[in-house]
Amino acid sequence: MGKKIGGTVYIKFDGKQLTLGGSMTAMLDDSEREGVAGLSGVVGFNEKPVVPYIEGEFFMPDETSMDEIRDITSATITVELANGKVGTLSEAWNKSANEIDGESKFT
DSSP states (O other): OOOOOSSOEEEEETTEEEEEEEEEEEEOOSEEEEEEEETTEEEEEEEEEOOOEEEEEEEOOTTOOHHHHHTOSSEEEEEEETTSOEEEEEEEOOOSOOOBOTTSEEO
């Protein structure tokens, strides 16, 4: 086996790299499907749009301000996993108010 599948994550927005300080979750799909069943069994599925997202806990680089993170409204965000897989969000924005803790991590 010996194949690396996790443990290192890089996240960048508009060319600036952040350091992951805890867990990270990314949902990069733009739709989801739900099965539909009738009295005779499964008849198909419905598909609806969803908003892709990346959330996690990140260390604040010295050269990046809280205002800069807060003001993200049209960024390209790239997530690179240890196994070589890459995900990208285009036209991404910062959803909510950011919290920062005593270790200079923000969520």
